[in-house]
Amino acid sequence: MMTMTDKIRMMLPVVSKWFNTRPVYQKAVTPLMIMHSFSPVSHSQNRTLTTKTLARGIELVTTNKHVATVPNNPLQLAVNTQLAEERPLCILLCWLMSQQKHVLKYARFYLDQGFTCLTVSLTPWQLLWPVTGSQLVAKDILTFLSLNRNYQSTIVHGFSVGGYLWGEALNMMSQNAQKYNPILNQIRGQIWDSVVDMQGIPVGMPFAIFPNNALLRNSLEKYIRYHMAKFHESATKHYNLASSSYHNSILTAPALFLCSLDDSVGSIQGIRTVADKWEAKGIEVFLKAWESSPHVSHLHHHPEEYKLEMKAFLERLQLVPYPEKFLHHVPHSQVSRV
Numbered sequence: 001m002m003t004m005t006d007k008i009r010m011m012l013p014v015v016s017k018w019f020n021t022r023p024v025y026q027k028a029v030t031p032l033m034i035m036h037s038f039s040p041v042s043h044s045q046n047r048t049l050t051t052k053t054l055a056r057g058i059e060l061v062t063t064n065k066h067v068a069t070v071p072n073n074p075l076q077l078a079v080n081t082q083l084a085e086e087r088p089l090c091i092l093l094c095w096l097m098s099q100q101k102h103v104l105k106y107a108r109f110y111l112d113q114g115f116t117c118l119t120v121s122l123t124p125w126q127l128l129w130p131v132t133g134s135q136l137v138a139k140d141i142l143t144f145l146s147l148n149r150n151y152q153s154t155i156v157h158g159f160s161v162g163g164y165l166w167g168e169a170l171n172m173m174s175q176n177a178q179k180y181n182p183i184l185n186q187i188r189g190q191i192w193d194s195v196v197d198m199q200g201i202p203v204g205m206p207f208a209i210f211p212n213n214a215l216l217r218n219s220l221e222k223y224i225r226y227h228m229a230k231f232h233e234s235a236t237k238h239y240n241l242a243s244s245s246y247h248n249s250i251l252t253a254p255a256l257f258l259c260s261l262d263d264s265v266g267s268i269q270g271i272r273t274v275a276d277k278w279e280a281k282g283i284e285v286f287l288k289a290w291e292s293s294p295h296v297s298h299l300h301h302h303p304e305e306y307k308l309e310m311k312a313f314l315e316r317l318q319l320v321p322y323p324e325k326f327l328h329h330v331p332h333s334q335v336s337r338v
Contacts, residue, residue, distance in 0.1 A: 046190045055140045061107050061117040077146040087114050089151035093162025094121040095296045096208035112325040132240040138168035145183045156190040163195035167242030186241040193258045194266035194296045198239040254284040256313040260293035
């Protein structure tokens with residue numbers, strides 16, 4: 001009779017082949033993320049957004065049409081761009097396998113209030129191999145913030161695995177307080193939607209990649225559990241360290257958690273544990289838990305409440321100069337790349 005270990009070993013070539021086949025990433029469906037469809041608007045209401053790719057998985061989204069970076073340093077904005085970008089910044093730490101059209105529905109809330117957005121995403125491979133993957137992305141985030149000090153007010157808005165990525169960034173900042181304290185001081189608030197701790201990775205990643213295929217989800221979950229057991233030094237110990245940095249955050253800015261009671265990936269128990277720890281540290285914490293709402297789908301299922309929670313939180317931070325724009329349906333935007 002075959003043991004579970006034997007079954008996993010037989011499955012490894014299939015999973016390994018999948019992870020090394022790039023087109024799968026491009027064709028995968030966004031996890032449980034059929035977003036709220038905003039009503040069409042007239043052409044006069046359209047706004048042109050500019051997106052600038054700064055590094056792998058990192059894009060700047062702005063209403064500034066003229067975005068340029070320093071030659072040979074794509075993470076540093078040119079002087080003229082920095083002068084034009086003296087506005088608040090929102091760092092959107094996206095869920096796994098997110099698509100731009102869905103991420104922009106959150107970005108538009110901030111763009112309407114005069115923000116610029118930095119969108120950050122991870123691939124499954126970067127998540128599985130943090131030393132050569134997610135940690136490099138976290139380092140790029142901090143490099144961007146260090147090189148572009150024109151953003152005096154920053155909001156961190158993270159989804160799902162974005163909490164883990166921010167834990168990697170927090171760990172790096174804690175190791176060099178003198179360098180990164182100015183960055184921590186400019187962060188005015190943090191919003192966490194369906195945030196996932198390391199225990200949620202084996203369940204969350206398969207749902208993100210194979211939302212409609214239970215067989216492949218189960219197979220991938222078994223592989224990830226094997227991966228975390230087998231590659232402790234190159235993967236799991238880094239998850240543990242990032243989780244500890246997130247739980248014991250050195251960032252003391254007010255926080256809003258958005259979650260649901262029946263989310264099987266970002267569990268309410270884990271989120272409450274973090275919220276309690278942060279409150280004990282003196283961090284002002286707010287938590288909105290819906291009775292029923294799928295993972296990273298709260299805006300779709302509870303659009304008005306979601307927007308009200310965001311608006312109320314940002315108003316406490318005095319970052320809503322145009323409140324009349326917040327609750328209206330957000331106009332579709334034309335996106336241009338530079």
